[in-house]
Amino acid sequence: MESQDLRSAGLKVTGPRLKMLELLENTQGRHLTAEAIYRQLLDAGEEIGLATVYRVLTQFEAAGLVTRHHFEGGHAVFELERGPHHDHIVCVHCGRVEEFYDESIEKRQRAIAEKLGFNLRDHTLTLYGECNKPGCKGEKNAR
Amino acid sequence: MESQDLRSAGLKVTGPRLKMLELLENTQGRHLTAEAIYRQLLDAGEEIGLATVYRVLTQFEAAGLVTRHHFEGGHAVFELERGPHHDHIVCVHCGRVEEFYDESIEKRQRAIAEKLGFNLRDHTLTLYGECNKPGCKGEKNAR
DNA sequence: TTGCGCATGATAATCATTCTCATATATGAT
DNA sequence: ATCATATATGAGAATGATTATCATGCGCAA
Ligand SMILES: [Zn+2]
Ligand SMILES: [Zn+2]
Ligand SMILES: [Zn+2]
Ligand SMILES: [Zn+2]
Numbered sequence: 001m002e003s004q005d006l007r008s009a010g011l012k013v014t015g016p017r018l019k020m021l022e023l024l025e026n027t028q029g030r031h032l033t034a035e036a037i038y039r040q041l042l043d044a045g046e047e048i049g050l051a052t053v054y055r056v057l058t059q060f061e062a063a064g065l066v067t068r069h070h071f072e073g074g075h076a077v078f079e080l081e082r083g084p085h086h087d088h089i090v091c092v093h094c095g096r097v098e099e100f101y102d103e104s105i106e107k108r109q110r111a112i113a114e115k116l117g118f119n120l121r122d123h124t125l126t127l128y129g130e131c132n133k134p135g136c137k138g139e140k141n142a143r
Numbered sequence: 144m145e146s147q148d149l150r151s152a153g154l155k156v157t158g159p160r161l162k163m164l165e166l167l168e169n170t171q172g173r174h175l176t177a178e179a180i181y182r183q184l185l186d187a188g189e190e191i192g193l194a195t196v197y198r199v200l201t202q203f204e205a206a207g208l209v210t211r212h213h214f215e216g217g218h219a220v221f222e223l224e225r226g227p228h229h230d231h232i233v234c235v236h237c238g239r240v241e242e243f244y245d246e247s248i249e250k251r252q253r254a255i256a257e258k259l260g261f262n263l264r265d266h267t268l269t270l271y272g273e274c275n276k277p278g279c280k281g282e283k284n285a286r
Numbered sequence: 287t288t289g290c291g292c293a294t295g296a297t298a299a300t301c302a303t304t305c306t307c308a309t310a311t312a313t314g315a316t
Numbered sequence: 317a318t319c320a321t322a323t324a325t326g327a328g329a330a331t332g333a334t335t336a337t338c339a340t341g342c343g344c345a346a
Contacts, residue, residue, distance in 0.1 A: 012312055012313075012324070013313095014324060017324090034302085034303080047326090048326080049325065049327065049328095050326090051304080051305085051326065054304070055304090055325085058304095070213055070215070074301075074334090076303090089261055092264055098259050098261075100255050102255060109270055116241050117275040117276075118232055118234065118241075118275070119273040119275075120271075120272040121272045121273065122270075122271040123268070125268045126266065127252055127255065127266045128263075129261035129265075130264065131260060133260075155292070155293070155343055156343075157292095157293065157294080157342080157343070158294095159295095178333085191294085192296065193296095193334095194295065194334090195293080197334060198293085199293095217333070218334095219333085219334090
């Protein structure tokens, strides 16, 4: 039950929070923008304010429930924190996001931070490229 | 001469552009925010508008003269594109930025992109941590 | 030197995100 | 179940970085 996730995160169980958790769990193509979450909830007939979406996302982030990413393009995307850490590769044409995890890269990062005298706390690794999915705007026949 | 850099980039040689190139070349702690560039030029007695700073930075970026980074904190930082590619590690307390290059990480990225069916175009790798420099706000005795 | 098109600066406009504040509600105690 | 109180919510204003507008200025090829 999502209620428990909220309680154990120290958050009151409220309608908006439950709806947002549900949506984050049931959404394909994780990595949603705040605006997208807002619109989808409105379309689903829910009553919610955009300010609440931002507020709750920030709370979820602080509680470790979601992660905020800053892919290029100015707007942040959020994803439910499920399972282990991973990094991302984003299609510069269609915006499709794939995830990956590479232990050797993670290991090198720790070594680099130590060598430079930093206590590593976090990192961002995002690859950008052109994907090969049919329908991607960047296909060679396009334009 | 910076004039040549501008011409070979297909840009007219103008005062603001020359001043900005100079500043980018002569600035310690590369990785300047647009606002910082603007202020430093004003302080140096130059007459320039903030809009021009943003415009020129965008042109420099398009011409490959500078790189734009989005470290966390909302504002972009720019650095002169000199020499080979590198990635960054940023102190979460004092904002100090160090650069590094790791061939094995670069190599793994290419392999990952290929495996996932992406034509790799670019990437962002930024480590965040606490630095060990004296005077850093995050020193253990602080607070 | 001239003319034209790009460049510039001041300012308004955007865009995403955050803040304000009056109202509504969850939750622990009664 | 009822209350009391701290917290949550929604609408809209406010913010901060960046971009667009537009009248004027200037680089540069002819
Ligand atoms: Zn694609
Ligand atoms: Zn992800
Ligand atoms: Zn750098
Ligand atoms: Zn530091």
